[in-house]
Amino acid sequence: MLAALSLAVAAYAACAVSIAQAQSPRAIIDGRGRAVEIRDTSRIVTIGGAVTEIVFALGRGDNVVGVDLTSTFPSTAQKKPNIGYMRALSAEGVIALAPTLVLAVEGSGPPDVIEVLSNAAVPFVVVPEDHDEASVLRKVRFIAQALGEEERGAAMEKAIAEDFASIRAMRERIGKRRKATFVLAIGGGTPMVGGAGTSADGFFALSGVDNAMKSLPGYKPATAEASLAAAPDVVVTLLERNHDLSPDAMFALPAFAETPAARGKRLIPLPSYALAFGPRAAHAARDLAAAVYPDLALPDLPARPWTRDASAGKP
Amino acid sequence: MYAARAIRYEVRGRAILDGVDLRLTPGKIVAVVGPNGAGKSTLLKIMAGERRATGGNVLLDDRDLTEWKPADLARRRAVLPQSIEVVFPFLVSEVVALGSSQRVPRSEAAALVSRALSAVDLADFGRRVYGTLSGGEQQRVQFARVLVQAWSGEGAYLLLDEPNASLDLSHQLLILRLARTHAESGGGVLMVLHDLNLAAMVADELIALKDGCRIAAGPPEHVITDQLIAALYGVHASVRGVPDGPFILPQTARLPA
């Protein structure tokens, strides 16, 4: 309570500054097809790791007044007030930060809260989301436009497009594609795997890896037999969620015990930003490809301002 | 007129009651006696409308009991079951007040409740929690509830299942006197009793049940005989008499060898 109160007071103080920074109003059609008018970008709440990274990369990190739980990069973002899990937002919690703009990745929720926020006084912009290359570039362009940072956005888009081109070149060097199974979680020994249409599926495609569980739609718990029959060459898990899961434990599961992945003990932890299709997607794809195809000795992509933590907050 | 005719009651093909007749009339007390499992309580439940006979019928005011609405029936007869467990911490006065129908104004109902509690010698128990009372006290509270129900009805019949099972001697006599008072004021009474002596003392008519059949009926002095005791309980006893009616002394009774 006290914390909330002092926060609100601080928000008031900051409000006074924002008027001086007001820009000319701009209209934008957001991810839901709604026209939203943006007048002021001095106090931004970002929802979704990719959105937060792009806003910081565009040099507007100082204007961010609140982020969600999935926004962990750059590390300065973690010092901002946190509004909780992106799918369980609190309407008044967001408003309490006195934002002049809310940028939320598509899929933020719950829908009723999004509805309340969209009808509130604050411009609420849904950033369109998809699980492919084009979506990354579209997000950058979209957010740059929303913030009036078109110039910086164009440069960023160009650099990311170059990275994607490098990735494409790498993919062409792959001879025989390997199959991977993405394991989101192991609930009671039945792994929740990523099927067709998931972010993991999209990310595998980007990395030049075949999805062994393509026959399933969405994230689903798969039977041990189906997992076995898919015979993945590697098993990929989330770094943040399964950091304490050893390859021995994973491959002791009947679902994976007799797969090619188990024989080579190939368990690759994937950082969660890889699935967010943010500005670091290409770098993450290169890292996964390098891990799946060690024999190709794939080169590093050039470091970008948005892949370096220390400098990410500064222009 | 409140009469059961040729009552048959079967549970899974086994007859609990078979062809039992019973007639209650205003001003009279009828007592049903018999050994355990004879069907006494079942007969009372059928009379109350709580169970439906599989054969025969019960008529009240010339209408079949099954045609009565529960609320109308409640104004014509009140029932005291054997033992009652009240969930939730109801007060004694609240339990007793459940006997009064909604037609009775609240102030009048309160007066009936305190009158009934005084009648059963529990005048100061109104604010006590029912569940904290002893078994005998609870039974008297229930009897008070039945009295309130009878008083709020119209010439109501009382159906009492072992009304003095866990009472001390003075309260047993009290309950029987209240039943008699009710009969004298023009109500009919049916009681199931275990104690032959009490039954003989209080009843105008006795009905003896064994294995679901009525084996004797009539005034106590005709019904209670050495032969009946032997037939009912398989016990040899010699019936004695005083001016108030017949009695047996358990000291004189003998199990067959």
Added chain:
Amino acid sequence: MSATITIAAMQPLPVRRGGLVIAAAAVFLVAALLASLAIGPVYIAPGRVVGTLIDALAGARPSEGTGMRDAVVVLDIRLPRTVLAMLVGGGLAVAGAVLQGVFRNPLADPGLVGVSPGAALAAVLWIIFGSAAAGYLPGSVAAFGLPLAAFAGGLVTTVLLYRIATREGRTSVAMLLFAGIALGAMAAAGTGLAVFVASDQQLREFTFWTLGSLGGASWQKIAAAAPFILLLIVGSRWLARGLDALALGEAEAFHVGVNTELLKRVAIVLVAAGVGASVAVSGVIGFIGLVVPHLLRLSAGPSHARLLVGCALLGGALLIASDIVARTIVSPAELPLGVVTAILGTPYFLYLVQRNRAVLGG
């Protein structure tokens, strides 16, 4: 005579002041209402809250500046949320009291015995398949589709529960809880089954159904749920004498003139309506239906005429208070409301179980 140790009646109670308790519950409700409108992550001075409400009543609503923000927070977020909390809390508490009366058992909480999970399963099924069915239904039915589906789910579970747990008018505590666990597990299994056909977006919404939240309160939701919940709260008034009589036993209730079959049917339909609508708009919120009736029975006595009114008031007040905690304690994020009520309610439930050890055969 058999031992007549009765549930929750093992200790003598002090003199009750029913009227006073009801008045206190009403005062608590009003206080909670005002606090809920005044407290939140956004600081708005109480005077401004009142001013905003008065302006709104007069039809005036500022369209810019902090005035507009305050209007949004007070009128669009806090007010519908508070009203919904009052309805859902009151409805769940009354539903708990009615269920407990019908089952003659103080442990019958709609969440605990599977009624709410059953309603939640039906709601989830409606979300997945209902949108397809809604096309074939008249508009008015489609608008109430979610609460109606939850109502049907709650009704089916309650009837099943009654059939399983009750024999000849007597409900066994153990059977009630076992049947409740089984029905709850079945509902969870059904929800798990639904997972296979649900889209990822629908899947994410499922946590809402299991943990409960008032985060999405809106006037549309209130309009959809209020008729069902009010039906329960107002309708239960006519059940009061019958439920009192039912405390003596089913046969005994019939003896004093209660149409017990009708009473039970009406009670079950009302409970299903109220619980179903509550679940449809706020997910499964446990323990309100357990804690509130029990507290009131201790303080105001078990007589249902008073108890049901008290439940509507205190249930509303308690859920509003829980919701204030849920939305301020980790501000600007928010706790699921079901977590708060469970933290409050679980120890209380264990205490009740402990006190009923003899009856439960522990």
